[in-house]
Amino acid sequence: MKNEILPWLILFLPLFSAAAITLFTLRRKTVSSLISISAVVTGFVLTCLFLSANTFHPTVTETTVNWLTIGNLSIDFGLKLDALSLMMMLIVTGVGGAIHIYSYGYMHDDRSMARFFACMSLFTFSMLGIVLANNFVMMFIFWELVGVSSYLLIGFWFEKPSAGDAAKKAFITNRLGDFGFLLGILMVWSLLGSLNFGALNSIVTANSAALGCGATLAGLLIFCGAMGKSAQFPLHVWLPDAMEGPTPVSALIHAATMVAAGVYMLCRTFFLFEHSPEALHVIAYIGGFTALLAALMAIQQNDIKRIIAYSTLSQLGYMVMAVGLSGPTTAMFHLTTHAFFKALLFLSAGSVIIGMHHEQNIWQMGNLRKKMPLTFLTFFIGALALCGVPPFSGFYSKDAILALALEEKNYLLFGVALFVAALTTFYTFRLFFVVFFGQEKSKEASHAHESPLVITLPLVALAVLSVVGGFIGVTNFYGSQFGAKHASLTVMEQFTHPFHDVFPMACGIGAVVVGLFLAFKFYKNAATDPLPAKLGALARWMANRFYFDELYEATVIRFHDLLAQSSDWFDRWIIEGACIGLIRGGTDLSGRALRLVQTGNLQTYAFLFVFGVALLLYFVLVK
């Protein structure tokens, strides 16, 4: 590969930017934001240059620096450059760049804008690190860095208690998953003796039984990490709360990149899962269940960002399900299109929120299509892409997942995916109708205004991507990574690809139509939500997210408190009281006793010294 210095540059530019902002320009908002934006945009341009220099046909290469060697274990700091990582780099820098520019408009009146951009740059650096990592240890380090920067960004408005709590919740929930991830890494290392992805891959390929009976366990432990980052059931509770962060953060971290890291990691290490159908089954069903659960919850939410957050959860469920159905190409395809349209939706929602003067309840909005035509248009495109209306990007990726489920003959998951598709359309258009149609439901809604150009431009860019993302060669890219099953298709062939397999496509479109019809029926011109009356208890359960938080509160947290209290008691009385107290007392006593020897008289010392010399001479000369 040519120009191998470029990926290093792309990786470290955001770090330099974060360092420069933190060290030098914390007091200058504009300079800081320009540094950060230019770092990401330069990264994007360089990525494009790098791709074109390598004629868009990346071969797998690694460029490494030995980092540390302990015994037989040698850990590199290396970049793995293949189709998978390069495409992700494009997403991170491209979508990230759009979001950075958007943030300049969105955060313009915030006091700590410089800090915001420093954190964003740090996040970009960590995310690129995950994407480019060529071994488990490096990936884990950046994995944690992503967790930290996400913590910083969710808790950006830390003066709000809810934001601080949400940041902590996100971080701790992620740590739970990471614990499993670390165990999985250690297990892989102990079984296979290497941590490098390429080396592991060749070991597993050469001997498919290399992992032995540990394959399922190791796979599931590694999946734990993905469960935390990609917010899969049962660790999904942090993502909706993370909406306390600023909207660009939600778009960048909790839609386009960080939550995708889990899926990315599963695809990166897919060779480990290939030989364990059990692990893949668990992954697939957890993904499907999360998708269903989150979609149900989304139906009864009233906060514009939370609805999109639950939708993100649900779409992540789709991706994990696709991985579980051994379709990493499909999963990455959906990840890519999802990054486009979900970032678009979040940013449009942010634009709405600005227009509504930071009102997020959708029942306070209404009829915004007149006031904010451009936002309306982009939101509409994003919604269509999310629902999977042809020919928007979401249609292609969702269709690929449906087709995959059929191909794997997993009719249960196919049904779930179909149902979720209908639900997706339903809640998306519920949101859409309530916000943009009907009557103005509050004073803010009637005084809403369109956002400035710096905000709408990224919207337009992302909207274009959301429209065409399905057939511009994303699958070719990933297909070249994951085996020859996916032949390289021209744009036109990709455009018509779903029509080769009519049944899943028809089902998908049918689900969309059903959802759309129901949403239209219930929410066209609705002033209040008609569903609670119709569904009763179920709606209450949905609105309260099936009481998962309360369940965790009652079980996990209660248990944890108990454990903490007993540990505290143990520490206070056994360790500090008995162990440390005894040692301290013993030292004190012997010290007091030995102090008597110190008379301060010079000649005592001389006498003792001579006596010691005599003893020494006795041992050396006489004995």
Add this chain to the structure above:
Amino acid sequence: MHIGLQHYLAVSMLLFCLGLLGVILRRNLLVIYMSLELMLNAANLALVSFSRFNNKLDGQVLVFFIITVAAAEVAVGLALIVALYRKRQSAHVEDLTSMKL
């Protein structure tokens, strides 16, 4: 009886033990210091006799250095004693027990 190495060493050893006794038993700082000089001289004597009976001059060179260092040491030590005397009005080790905690 012919005078050999042993005789010189015996003298040196006796002188050394005398000096040691002085250091341990006398209380006057100055006398302690003189006793130290005795011990140094005992070592010198041993070195010179070794040098003579081993046919090597190096022992004498060492003695030369010891004399030089001893001169420096005496100068510094005596200056310290003077400074101490100014502060405490005593050159008596029993009065100097501030090292005791």
Add this chain to the structure above:
Amino acid sequence: MEAINNLISGGGVEDVLFNVFAALTLLCGVLVIANPFSRSPVTSAMFLVLTIISMSGLFVLLHAFFLAAVQILVYAGAVMVLFLFVIMLLDLKEEARRNIKFFWLIGGLVSVGSIFAIFIKSLTHNYFEEFASSSKLPSPKLEGDTVALGKLLFTQYTLPFEIVSVLLLVAMVGVILLSKKKLE
């Protein structure tokens, strides 16, 4: 010089001289640390001078003429003058005989005695017999004359020699600083 050489290498005379100087050295050494007639440090100092002078006699017997001269010049001349000077500076009175604590006397004697015993033991030990036999050779060849010593000092031992000179300078500066009335 020739006469002295002849005299001291004349067998019997040498032995006599050794006995005289050794006895003088030890006697004066005893008087330095424990003078039954006087408790004054000045007496101790004077006897130390005597010890050093008789020891330089021993040096001459060992054919270390240069060192004998240096011993008298540096010790008896410079160092002892310094001692006496300090004694006078401090104006120490003849101190009252203090009671030596019994415990200290015993302790000191025991520790010094044990070292003494070890020395005796090692002197009579086997590995000294080699020396003992060699010392019975009629006349050791070595002459500690100034020329040979100077050559050695300025060839093989140049570096230590220079370092020692620096040490003297340091000591001088230190002494000047220490004896100032107040350290600034």
